[in-house]
Every structure is written in C-alpha cells, then in structure tokens.
Amino acid sequence: MSAQEVNFDGLVGPTHNYSGLAVGNVASMSHGGLVSNPREGALQGLLKMKSLMDAGYAQGVLPPQQRPDIGALRDLGFSGSNPEVLARAAKEAPQLLRAVCSASSMWTANAGTITPSPDAPDGRVHFTPANLQSSFHRYLEPATTGRVLQAIFRDEERFAHHSVLPATPAFADEGAANHTRLCGEYGEPGVHLFVYGRQAFGDVRSGEREPKRYPARQTLEASQAVARQHGLTDAQTVFAQQHPEAIDAGVFHNDVIAVGNGPVLLYHEMAFLDEARTLDELRAKMATPLIPVRVPVEAVSMEDAVASYLFNSQLLSNPDGTMTLVVPGECQEREAVWRTIQDYLLAGHNPISEVVVKDVKQSMRNGGGPACLRLRVVLTDAERSALTGRVLLTETLFEDLTAWVNRHYRDRLAPEDLADPQLAEESLTALDELTQRLKLGAVYPFQLK
Numbered sequence: 001m002s003a004q005e006v007n008f009d010g011l012v013g014p015t016h017n018y019s020g021l022a023v024g025n026v027a028s029m030s031h032g033g034l035v036s037n038p039r040e041g042a043l044q045g046l047l048k049m050k051s052l053m054d055a056g057y058a059q060g061v062l063p064p065q066q067r068p069d070i071g072a073l074r075d076l077g078f079s080g081s082n083p084e085v086l087a088r089a090a091k092e093a094p095q096l097l098r099a100v101c102s103a104s105s106m107w108t109a110n111a112g113t114i115t116p117s118p119d120a121p122d123g124r125v126h127f128t129p130a131n132l133q134s135s136f137h138r139y140l141e142p143a144t145t146g147r148v149l150q151a152i153f154r155d156e157e158r159f160a161h162h163s164v165l166p167a168t169p170a171f172a173d174e175g176a177a178n179h180t181r182l183c184g185e186y187g188e189p190g191v192h193l194f195v196y197g198r199q200a201f202g203d204v205r206s207g208e209r210e211p212k213r214y215p216a217r218q219t220l221e222a223s224q225a226v227a228r229q230h231g232l233t234d235a236q237t238v239f240a241q242q243h244p245e246a247i248d249a250g251v252f253h254n255d256v257i258a259v260g261n262g263p264v265l266l267y268h269e270m271a272f273l274d275e276a277r278t279l280d281e282l283r284a285k286m287a288t289p290l291i292p293v294r295v296p297v298e299a300v301s302m303e304d305a306v307a308s309y310l311f312n313s314q315l316l317s318n319p320d321g322t323m324t325l326v327v328p329g330e331c332q333e334r335e336a337v338w339r340t341i342q343d344y345l346l347a348g349h350n351p352i353s354e355v356v357v358k359d360v361k362q363s364m365r366n367g368g369g370p371a372c373l374r375l376r377v378v379l380t381d382a383e384r385s386a387l388t389g390r391v392l393l394t395e396t397l398f399e400d401l402t403a404w405v406n407r408h409y410r411d412r413l414a415p416e417d418l419a420d421p422q423l424a425e426e427s428l429t430a431l432d433e434l435t436q437r438l439k440l441g442a443v444y445p446f447q448l449k
C-alpha cells in the first residue's frame with residue numbers, strides 16, 4: 001500500500017506570549033516575562049510550512065485554540081463579565097491568567113498519538129489526543145484538539161478517534177513528542193517506539209531511576225494504554241525509558257533528544273536509559289534494517305543539544321531515498337552542533353543528505369522547535385482525499401493565512417497586555433474567520449454555545 005507522511009503544523013495563536021509556564025523546559029523558564037511578537041511567530045510558522053510545501057512535502061495546518069480560555073477562569077471561580085473575569089484574574093491570580101492565555105497548542109507534536117492504517121488491525125488511522133495533564137496551561141488543550149481532529153478526520157470508515165487518557169499523573173501523556181514510528185516505506189507495517197520518563201505502578205525500584213530535578217511528563221502506563229487503544233501488539237511496540245539525566249538537563253520530551261523517520265533513528269547517546277536494549281528490541285521487531293545515527297556526548301554536549309534543538313529537527317523522506325533534516329537557526333549558532341551536522345551527519349554513512357535551516361525563534365524561546373510544531377500523520381491517497389476542511393497547504397491557502405495573520409495579529413504582547421479585554425475580542429474575531437477559511441465548522445467553545 002502506498003502512503004505518504006503529511007506534517008500538520010500548528011498555527012501560532014494570536015495570544016502567543018512568554019510566561020515561563022513550563023517547568024523543566026529551559027527555554028520557557030528562561031524567557032518568561034519577555035515581550036512576544038505573535039504576528040512574527042505565526043508568519044515564521046507559515047513560512048516554514050510554505051518552504052516545505054514548495055520543496056514537495058505534503059503539508060497540513062491545524063488551527064490554534066480559543067485563548068484566553070475565560071471558561072477555564074470561570075471554572076476556577078472567577079465571575080462577572082468577561083472583562084471583569086480577566087481583571088480579577090490579573091489582580092488575584094496572575095499565574096492563572098498567564099496559563100489561560102498560552103498559545104501552546106502551536107506545538108502539535110503534543111496534540112496526540114497517531115497510528116497509521118497499515119499498523120492497525122481494523123485498517124483505520126487511529127488518534128488519541130494527549131491529556132497534557134502535566135501542566136495546567138496544556139491540560140486546557142485536549143478537548144478542542146479532539147474536536148479539531150474529529151472535524152478533519154471525520155470519515156468513520158477510515159479514521160478512529162479514542163478517548164483522552166484519564167488526566168491523572170499515572171496516565172500523563174504528551175502525545176507524539178514521545179512516540180516514533182519506524183518502518184521501511186511509509187505504507188509498510190511499522191514498529192512504534194514509545195518513550196516514557198517514569199513508571200506509575202508496579203516497580204517500586206523505578207523511582208531510583210527517575211529524574212531528580214525536573215518532572216518526567218510521560219508514564220509507561222500512558223504509552224501502553226495508547227498502544228492498547230490502537231490495537232498495537234507486543235510485536236509492533238517497543239517501550240523505552242528516557243534517560244533521567246537527560247530530563248534533568250532540560251529534555252522534557254523525547255523529541256528534544258531523538259528523531260526518527262523511516263528506518264533512521266537519529267539520537268543522542270543520552271536519549272535512552274538502556275540504549276543497547278532499545279536498539280536490540282527495535283532491530284528484532286522491525287521488518288527492515290534499523291539505521292541508527294548516534295551522536296556521542298563528545299560531539300554534542302547535553303547543553304548544546306538542549307540549547308540548539310538539533311534533535312528537534314524534522315527528518316523528511318525524499319523520493320530518491322535520501323532524507324532532509326530541517327533544523328532550527330539556533331543550530332548555526334553553536335559551533336559544535338554545526339560542525340557535527342556537516343562533518344558527521346551529512347558526511348556520514350546514512351540517508352541524511354541535506355540540511356535546511358528554519359527561523360522559528362518566536363516558538364524556540366518557549367522551547368518549541370521545528371519538530372514540536374508539527375504532527376505527523378501517515379495517510380494513503382484515499383485517506384488523504386477523505387479529509388474534511390481546507391487544511392492541506394496550497395499557495396492560495398498560504399496567502400489567505402498570511403493575510404489573515406497580518407490583519408488580526410498584534411506585533412507586540414507584553415505580560416500586562418494579557419488582561420486586555422480587547423485582546424480576547426480580537427482573538428475570537430480572528431478564530432471565527434479562521435474556521436470559515438479552513439472550512440472546519442464549529443470547533444471552539446464560543447462557537448458551540
């Protein structure tokens with residue numbers, strides 16, 4: 001069966017800001033309080049999508065979420081008119097106001113976990129939105145994410161949607177950021193590598209192998225539950241623990257230290273707690289030879305890996321069998337990283353033959369690189385034709401979205417602007433227009449009333 005990978009990038013929302021909300025995410029923690037530029041952020045994202053579309057890769061787009069989430073503030077006891085709710089939250093609980101304004105849904109690698117149809121027993125594509133329960137600002141995402149995914153992948157004969165896992169620490173789930181499908185051609189059966197940071201039940205000794213400084217955001221139990229929902233068997237799955245020292249160095253998701261595509265697994269030597277076992281199990285289960293590309297700590301230190309986001313690159317397949325690595329601009333600013341790309345990755349015995357640099361700085365300051373900004377969905381031609389909405393990027397859609405951003409987005413957002421009731425109004429107007437342009441129907445709480 002022939003199939004192709006479609007990268008669905010999250011549009012950066014109109015309230016994109018720097019609030020230092022993400023514990024264990026070094027960039028978010030160090031940039032909290034800075035003035036952001038939502039318009040520039042959205043345009044940087046759109047330009048990345050456009051250049052990949054121009055280079056021949058299938059590119060999709062996912063809308064941002066309704067922010068500020070005034071409904072969440074009401075749930076927490078703030079009452080009155082919308083401006084009053086915002087003003088009270090700003091005064092009494094500014095940290096809550098910041099959380100409900102986050103544009104964090106732009107990082108669609110965390111939107112959910114996807115199993116393509118060649119791997120599922122019922123031959124459908126399976127989706128589980130991630131509960132993102134590790135942080136309050138992200139816990140607000142899954143309900144709308146689920147509605148957006150169901151609106152786009154609506155055809156029940158081809159697409160299956162599962163419940164979000166229970167939003168409790170034992171089932172902490174961060175979606176595709178901790179999930180990699182390895183395979184030969186995309187349409188051939190693949191093996192699913194699930195990477196977790198901690199185990200919730202059972203093994204009392206596992207606590208000794210957990211991070212000490214920063215939280216582990218994904219549990220083994222969550223990964224196992226997603227695999228079960230999707231009908232994946234033992235022969236199709238590998239569960240590997242992330243190295244706790246990596247989490248403590250700022251690697252809050254596996255996709256900050258490893259990226260896989262087809263049979264290639266590009267990873268830093270500190271990615272997995274038991275590297276040898278992980279590779280052995282992958283080799284034993286994969287139908288095609290694994291091509292591991294291991295970057296040792298002598299080449300790229302943990303600090304360089306986290307600051308440059310080398311491993312948060314997109315690894316894309318080309319028709320001639322080669323692969324292109326899409327890295328963030330920050331990789332050029334670190335000499336050791338840039339040298340490793342040139343002398344080791346490009347010159348090495350592996351399919352990576354080209355490096356493309358993208359400027360996504362507005363997102364990077366919150367710890368989101370090129371790979372965080374996209375959700376990969378492998379689709380057959382028939383599945384692709386069954387999508388609902390206008391979500392596959394074309395020249396015209398790119399122009400429409402660019403004009404939409406220029407019309408509605410501010411070019412400056414300081415922390416004190418988040419309480420501005422006008423910002424909330426602007427955001428709703430922009431999103432209402434967006435759902436019409438994307439032909440998605442009603443997906444936001446304000447449209448469902």
Ligand code: SUG
Nearest residue numbers: 019020021022025028107109177372
């Ligand atoms: O969950 N940052 C996000 C970044 C997510 C990156 N995604 C992947 N690695 N796939 C997070 O830590 C920061 C928001 C703020 O501080 O304003 C934030 O949520």
